[in-house]
Structure formats: C-alpha cells, structure tokens
Amino acid sequence: MDLFEHSANREHEPLAHRMRPRSLDTFTGQTHLVGPGKPLRRMADSGSVRSMILWGPPGTGKTTLAELLATASGARLERLSAVMAGVKEIRAAVERARSATPEQRATVLFLDEIHRLNKSQQDALLPHVESGLLTLIGATTENPSFEVNSALLSRARVYVLKNLGEAELIGVLRQALTDTRHGLGERGIDAPDDVLTAIARAAGGDARRALGLLETAADFTIDTDGGETLTKASLDDVLGHQASRFDKQGDAYYDLLSAIHKSIRSSRPDAALLYIARFIDGGGDPLDVVRRLAAIASEDVGNTDPRALPLVMAAWDAYRRLGDYEGQRAIAHAAIHLAVAPKSNAIDRAWKAAQRFVRQQPDFDVPLYLRNAPTRLMDELGYGKGYRYAHDEPYGYPAGRAHDCWPEGLEPQHFFEPTEHGQEKRFAELQAWRRGLDDHADGGG
Structure with missing residues (x-):
C-alpha cells in the first residue's frame, strides 16, 4: 500500500496531505540535504538511517522526510507527538519495537515537536536510542540546542531545513493544479502567474500553507469558456491581511x-x-x-x-x-x-572591565577623603578631610594623582578608552588634557 494512502476517500483529505511527495525525487526544496550526494539522500540510497533531529520552519517537509527515510530503510515507523505523548506512550512504543526485533525489523520513531519533551520523557527515551533499539527522527521548529538535553542531542545529528523559496512554492502549486490523481488536475483550473506568485508570497516559505491557500482559493474560481479561472480579485478576498506571525517565544x-x-x-x-x-x-x-x-x-x-x-x-x-x-x-x-550615528563600544568595554576588576578586588575601601562625615565621630576619624571641591578648582578639575579618587593600595586603571569617532574624540582630548594637568600638578611639567 502507498505510504500516504491512509484513506479510501482521499478527496476529503486536505490538499496538502494528498500532495505530499512519495519519494525524494518528487520532494521539493532542501536540496542541501536531499540533493545528489547529500546526507539524507545517501541515507535513503543506502537504506541505513541514523538518529537525527530535523529543525526548520513549518511546512518545510520534516514529517515527509521522516516517512520517506523510514520507508527507504525498510523500518517500522512509530509516530508520536511530544504534545500528546507522555512517558507511558514512549514506553509502549519501546515495547512494540522490542516485539518487532525477532522479525529483524528496525524501528524508526518519528517524534514530532521534540522540543516539547520534558526531562523525564527524554530520559525514558535516551537508553533505547543509545542501544539502537530505536532510530530517532525528531522534528522541531525550535532551536534543539536550547530544548533537547545534551545527552540525547549528542546521539542525534541535527539537520537544518529552510523555508521554501518563491519559485519552489510556485512549483508545488503548479503540481497540485495539474495532478489528476491527488491534486486539482481534474478541474482544469487556470491560475495566472501573478495569482500563484501572490499565494507563494502569502505562504511565507511554508508549502503546507501554500497548498491550503490554494485549496481555499479554488472555491472562488470563476467560470470561463475553457473551464475555471482563479483571478487575482477573488484571491484577494481569500488572503485578506496575510501577516506572517510568529511565536514570541520562538x-x-x-x-x-x-x-x-x-x-x-x-x-x-x-x-x-x-x-x-x-x-x-x-x-x-x-x-x-x-x-x-x-x-x-x-x-x-x-x-x-x-x-x-x-x-x-x-x-x-x-x-x-x-x-x-x-x-x-x-x-x-x-x-x-x-x-x-558613529559607533563605539567604549562604554560596554569600560563597564565590563570595571566588573572584572571588582570581582578580582572585592574588598577595597573607599578613601577617607571621599566619604561623607554627617556625625562628629566621622569628622574626628578624618572622613571628608582633604576632599577638593571641583568647582573651586582651576578649570573645574582637582589636578594631581593625590586626588585620583582611587582606593588606596590599588593601581589606578583606565577602563574607559574613548575612540576617535564622533563626540568621543572630544572626550579623548579632554582626558588627555586633564592628564597633562595631573602631570603639571605632580611636578612633571
């Protein structure tokens, strides 16, 4: 039986399901994975499939690839969704795989939305992937390095799938319009290039979405002398506002x-x-x-x-x-x-340098002359003594290293190093000028 022939009344199934490829030769997109000599093509040709995670946007062929690879390897295919399956369902799949072992049939476990597996579910799966009882093909729209634990990730190669291009999507749509067995070919719908282009753009790289839009639009064709025509005007009513939305946590x-x-x-x-x-x-x-x-x-x-x-x-x-x-x-x-605006990361570098320095010198004291003396005792202890009020100093700057505001016993550091870009060039000039005042005050000039 055809891998994808799940129902005798297939005309009631969504067009996207009916049009799923039956072989890698009819698979659209992902040529970096399924093209001649590419990794998934080599697996299919050799009949030897290894554990993997297929990471990519919706409608790029993750499920179809899993089924095609399982068929090419002659393996049993178990399908689970991480949204619905718990540890109990995973263990049941493992038992079915064990039962198939005497028949010398390997088991491929296709786990959709693998990023939704919690730790206990991943732990239940791990030993059976390690032993080779299960060949895992996980599918995810999320970065697996954030969601899949490192032990499981280390046993599965990650392959990145890409959104289909506009030309690829138009090809998928044309195939659906001409396929008389699985698609809309028997209706003889005429769809001009601008209509197919509009559908492809609205689909945002998602083949399943493109076929869904085409199927809906096919209900709004107009009768012409030669049959049916899908017009841009009727398509606009179907598409409406096609905002390409995304998951805010994705x-x-x-x-x-x-x-x-x-x-x-x-x-x-x-x-x-x-x-x-x-x-x-x-x-x-x-x-x-x-x-x-x-x-x-x-x-x-x-x-x-x-x-x-x-x-x-x-x-x-x-x-x-x-x-x-x-x-x-x-x-x-x-x-x-x-x-x-001109660019500089001098502030970022200065702040990070100050943080590093403080972590290495966590216990320094604030110099007495920089401390306030709100009580008599503090005044007697010398708090605030020797502090020079900048506004009373020449040029508004208390020159000299004796008033560098640096903790005693620590070598002064220069965290902020301005660039020569924009206003920071003026900052650099001011700093150099003030260092000259320091040198003069300390008897160096």
Missing part, C-alpha cells in the same frame, strides 16, 4: 531582534527598518524594539553621540503618548538615528 522572534540590533550596529538603516517592520508585522510588540534600541544607544553608539539615548527614551515616550500607528514612526526615527 527563534524567529529573537532572530529578528538580533537582526535589528546587528543592522544598526553595522550602520545599515534600511536593513534595520526592514527587520523592524517584519517584527511588528509578525505580531511583535513595538516596545520590545524600543527596549533593544535603548540597549543599542549605550552599547553601540555611546558617547560618540550623547543624544542617542535621550532620543530613544523620547521615542519610547512618544509611542506611549501617540499610540501604535503614529508611535511606530517615532521608533523608526530613533532606529534611523542610531544606525546613522
């Missing part, structure tokens, strides 16, 4: 924030706007972008442009006061400013 959420940050750090305002728009359009909270911009203002711009941080805080306030629609422009305003 990789896409953090990947987009990372792309925003790194685009701004790289002084690419257009790329920053692209990723901010994608983040917000996908359902991300605009205030999460503002929080990241506030971090960037100090971490990557710093004192090269002292206006950067106040501008971000003003954008934050403007968003709250103006509301979402107009407030998004304030966020774009701040992002462009940060991207165009």
Whole structure:
C-alpha cells in the first residue's frame, strides 16, 4: 500500500496531505540535504538511517522526510507527538519495537515537536536510542540546542531545513493544479502567474500553507469558456491581511531582534527598518524594539553621540503618548538615528572591565577623603578631610594623582578608552588634557 494512502476517500483529505511527495525525487526544496550526494539522500540510497533531529520552519517537509527515510530503510515507523505523548506512550512504543526485533525489523520513531519533551520523557527515551533499539527522527521548529538535553542531542545529528523559496512554492502549486490523481488536475483550473506568485508570497516559505491557500482559493474560481479561472480579485478576498506571525517565544522572534540590533550596529538603516517592520508585522510588540534600541544607544553608539539615548527614551515616550500607528514612526526615527550615528563600544568595554576588576578586588575601601562625615565621630576619624571641591578648582578639575579618587593600595586603571569617532574624540582630548594637568600638578611639567 502507498505510504500516504491512509484513506479510501482521499478527496476529503486536505490538499496538502494528498500532495505530499512519495519519494525524494518528487520532494521539493532542501536540496542541501536531499540533493545528489547529500546526507539524507545517501541515507535513503543506502537504506541505513541514523538518529537525527530535523529543525526548520513549518511546512518545510520534516514529517515527509521522516516517512520517506523510514520507508527507504525498510523500518517500522512509530509516530508520536511530544504534545500528546507522555512517558507511558514512549514506553509502549519501546515495547512494540522490542516485539518487532525477532522479525529483524528496525524501528524508526518519528517524534514530532521534540522540543516539547520534558526531562523525564527524554530520559525514558535516551537508553533505547543509545542501544539502537530505536532510530530517532525528531522534528522541531525550535532551536534543539536550547530544548533537547545534551545527552540525547549528542546521539542525534541535527539537520537544518529552510523555508521554501518563491519559485519552489510556485512549483508545488503548479503540481497540485495539474495532478489528476491527488491534486486539482481534474478541474482544469487556470491560475495566472501573478495569482500563484501572490499565494507563494502569502505562504511565507511554508508549502503546507501554500497548498491550503490554494485549496481555499479554488472555491472562488470563476467560470470561463475553457473551464475555471482563479483571478487575482477573488484571491484577494481569500488572503485578506496575510501577516506572517510568529511565536514570541520562538527563534524567529529573537532572530529578528538580533537582526535589528546587528543592522544598526553595522550602520545599515534600511536593513534595520526592514527587520523592524517584519517584527511588528509578525505580531511583535513595538516596545520590545524600543527596549533593544535603548540597549543599542549605550552599547553601540555611546558617547560618540550623547543624544542617542535621550532620543530613544523620547521615542519610547512618544509611542506611549501617540499610540501604535503614529508611535511606530517615532521608533523608526530613533532606529534611523542610531544606525546613522558613529559607533563605539567604549562604554560596554569600560563597564565590563570595571566588573572584572571588582570581582578580582572585592574588598577595597573607599578613601577617607571621599566619604561623607554627617556625625562628629566621622569628622574626628578624618572622613571628608582633604576632599577638593571641583568647582573651586582651576578649570573645574582637582589636578594631581593625590586626588585620583582611587582606593588606596590599588593601581589606578583606565577602563574607559574613548575612540576617535564622533563626540568621543572630544572626550579623548579632554582626558588627555586633564592628564597633562595631573602631570603639571605632580611636578612633571
């Protein structure tokens, strides 16, 4: 029986299910894994499948690949979903695998959404993967290095699947329109290129979504002399607003924030706007972008442009006061400013250096002259004695190493080293000038 022929009345099954590939030769996408000489192709050709985790977005072929590989190896296929299966279900699958051993049939366990397995479930699975009783094929949309324990991860190779490209999705759609056995071929639907392109773009790299949209759109065709035609006008009613949403706890959420940050750090305002728009359009909270911009203002711009941080805080306030629609422009305003501004990580480096130094010298005392003396006893003990009020000093600077504000017994450090970029160049000049005053006050000039 055909691996995918699960029902005698297949016309009632979703189009995406009916159109699933029956072999790697008809599989679309993932050529880096299933192309000639590539790892999954070699496994299928040799009939020897090893434990793996397939990591990629929805609709990229994870389940189909697992079933094709199991078929190619001649193994039994057990299917479990981590959402529904507990330790009891895993143990039952193990017992069925043991029962199949006398028949010399290996067992492939396909575990969907493996990132949802808790520790006890993973522990129940591990020894049987180690012994070879089960060949594990896990599927996940989340980064397995965060969700799968290291022992299980070390026994399974991770293969990364990618979103299908627009041309690949259009190919999938054309195949569905012409396939008379499993697809819509018997209806003879005419779908112009611009219609298929619109569906492919709305699907966002997800073949299952693309076929679902096509199936829905096929209910809105218009009759023509030659049969049925799917028009752009009818498609627009089906698609509506196709926001490409994502899980706020998933990789896409953090990947987009990372792309925003790194685009701004790289002084690419257009790329920053692209990723901010994608983040917000996908359902991300605009205030999460503002929080990241506030971090960037100090971490990557710093004192090269002292206006950067106040501008971000003003954008934050403007968003709250103006509301979402107009407030998004304030966020774009701040992002462009940060991207165009000169860059420096001198503040970040200085702060980290100070933290390292303090961890190595945790018990130093504050010099007496820097302490307040609110009581008579403290005054008698010398608190505040010798402190020089900067505003009474020439140039507003108490020159000389004797007043360097550094703890006694510790070698003074220079944590903050300004760059030659933007306003920090002026900071560097001021620091050099004040060191000259120190040298003069100490008799060096």
